[in-house]
Amino acid sequence: MSPMKKLTVHDILLKKSSNEKLTVLTAYDYPMAFLCDNAGLDIILVGDSAGMVVLGYPSTIPVRMDEMLLFVGAVGRATKHSLITADMPFGSYQTSINIALDNAIKLIKAGSDAVKLEGGSEISGTVKALVDSGIPVMGHVGLKPQTSVLWDGYRTQGSTMAAARKIISDAKSLEQAGAFSIVLEMVTDEVTEIVSKSTAVPIIGIGSGTNCDGQVLVLHDILGLYRQIKPRFVKRYLDLSEQIHEALSNYINDVRSGVFPSKENIFHMSEDEYSKLKDTLGKEDRMNE
DSSP, X not given: XXXXXXXXXXXXXXXXXXXXXXXXXXXXXXXXHHHHHHHTOSEEEEOTTHHHHTTOOSSSTTOOHHHHHHHHHHHHHHOSSSEEEEEOOTTSSSSOHHHHHHHHHHHHHHTOSEEEOOBSGGGHHHHHHHHHTTOOEEEEEESOHHHHHHHTOSOOBOOSHHHHHHHHXXXXXXXXXXXXXXXXXXXXXXXXXXXXXXXXSOEXXXXXXXXXXXXXXXXXXXXXXXXXXOOTTOOOOOOHHHHHHHHHHHHHHXXXXXXXXXXXXXXXXXXXXXHHHHHHHHHHHHHTO
């Protein structure tokens, strides 16, 4: 089997025109990114959700640039096929365009192929500046985890005409600014369909129905590794938490009962070398008597 080629932004754009659904998952470390890449995932998102599922923060707000750079570096070293997109953490792009550009460059240098920003028309100038500088940008509208918790919490977006028009307008602003794709989070299916049909760039949904050009979920959610929150839109494909708990319990029992380590887990000296060692130690003991 020939190795899979590295995907580019151009390849991602072509998938919309060919009606091929995009597959996107988060990953934050080398082994998980390696597995995602080897499975043939289109996009690996190094999400600031790592702050919650890996670092134990209560939200994505506390995540820092140095933490994101560490995650991006690990994912970048593991990935040969998937397009890597990194979240720009809260505070890394809101202050000024120059600061946003500096931080985006750091993420690209660390191993990402693109960056993702939350927001609509209010950040379109920043998006354009990054794109004009050669940095591919993924947009993110609808529920915005970095700031929604500060206003009205985690609620479905686009339920009213006014809210729907705002989402549609924001998506078009991001497309005009040069974003190569847009994430819609927890947006009503009707609004998602309108946005998908009225934009030329891929629309990637998370809890936004079936009318998207692709789907993204948090890897730890679909594997059952993060149980503190289980959003309605998540499909759990494995329950690794339960399997890991069982494995750890078995390990503890084996150690305490003496079952582990067993013969196949132990290394031995050759009989000749062991005999020499005992003779040497015996002579030393006699000399010290």
